[in-house]
Amino acid sequence: MAKKVVKKASFLSKCFSKFLVCVILLLGILIALKSSPSLREGLYKYVFKDNFSFAKVNAVYEKLFGSSLPLTNVENTAMVSSLKMEYEDKRDYKDGVELTVSNGYVIPVIKSGIVVFAGEKEGYGNTVVVQQGDGIEVWYANIKEIKVSMYDYLKSGDILGESNGTKIYLVFTKEGEILDYNKYI
Numbered sequence: 001m002a003k004k005v006v007k008k009a010s011f012l013s014k015c016f017s018k019f020l021v022c023v024i025l026l027l028g029i030l031i032a033l034k035s036s037p038s039l040r041e042g043l044y045k046y047v048f049k050d051n052f053s054f055a056k057v058n059a060v061y062e063k064l065f066g067s068s069l070p071l072t073n074v075e076n077t078a079m080v081s082s083l084k085m086e087y088e089d090k091r092d093y094k095d096g097v098e099l100t101v102s103n104g105y106v107i108p109v110i111k112s113g114i115v116v117f118a119g120e121k122e123g124y125g126n127t128v129v130v131q132q133g134d135g136i137e138v139w140y141a142n143i144k145e146i147k148v149s150m151y152d153y154l155k156s157g158d159i160l161g162e163s164n165g166t167k168i169y170l171v172f173t174k175e176g177e178i179l180d181y182n183k184y185i
Contacts, residue, residue, distance in 0.1 A: 018065065055113040055133045058153055085110060085185055087168075094123060096139065096171030097181040105163040107140055108156075110184065115152045124169050128160050136179065139171035 033040045085108065087099035109130060116137065117129035124141035128148060131137050144164040148154065172179040 021065075053131060053133065053135045054116070054151075055131045055153075056135070058114060059112075059133045084108070087185075090185070093169055094171070095173075095178045096169055097185065099168050099170065099185075100166055101163055101168055103163070103166050104144075105166075105168065107143060107160045107163060107168060109140075109154045109158045109160060110138060110156065111136075112153075112155045113138070115148050115150055115154065118146050118148060118150055124171075125164055126161070130154060135174050136184075137173045138184070139169070139173075141169035141171070142167055 033043065085099070086105075087101050089100040090097050092098070111130075111132045111134075113130040113132035115128060116131045117127065119127065121127040121139070121141065124139065126143040126146050127139055127141040128143060128146055129137055129139050140160050142164050143161040145161050147159060147161045154160075170181060170185060172181050172184050
């Protein structure tokens with residue numbers, strides 16, 4: 001009985017301390033933004049106009065504080081693959097590359113990051129865009145059924161879904177610029 005009370009108290013103290021740190025940081029930022037219009041404009045430009053890396057913020061937060069939710073004994077049911085991207089052929093396609101894969105190929109995430117788009121893109125079909133910690137956004141396209149949601153944090157090898165046929169499309173961008181896919185696949 002005493003162990004259960006200690007675990008609950010420990011869990012509540014972790015939650016409360018993280019909440020308190022967040023409130024203090026938020027209030028400090030709001031006070032600084034209220035008192036300095038130039039700081040407010042700079043922050044607005046950086047977050048809303050430049051390519052802000054939420055994946056990098058998440059990685060730093062987890063490194064300093066651990067998981068955002070201090071839950072223990074949570075079952076993780078994410079599908080994971082130890083395979084790297086395997087394909088039979090590749091060729092240029094629009095802004096990226098078209099990979100020829102087996103029918104129903106299970107699409108793994110190349111590198112950890114946060115899902116910043118999950119939906120349909122014209123010419124690509126069902127698409128998931130993952131923003132990696134290094135600021136590179138990877139479009140995984142032509143997915144039969146998307147198995148992830150917006151703002152999910154994915155680790156390398158997590159499964160996005162199955163290919164819709166024998167083609168998948170990848171596009172690599174950073175700060176709005178198209179990157180050479182040969183460096184990344």
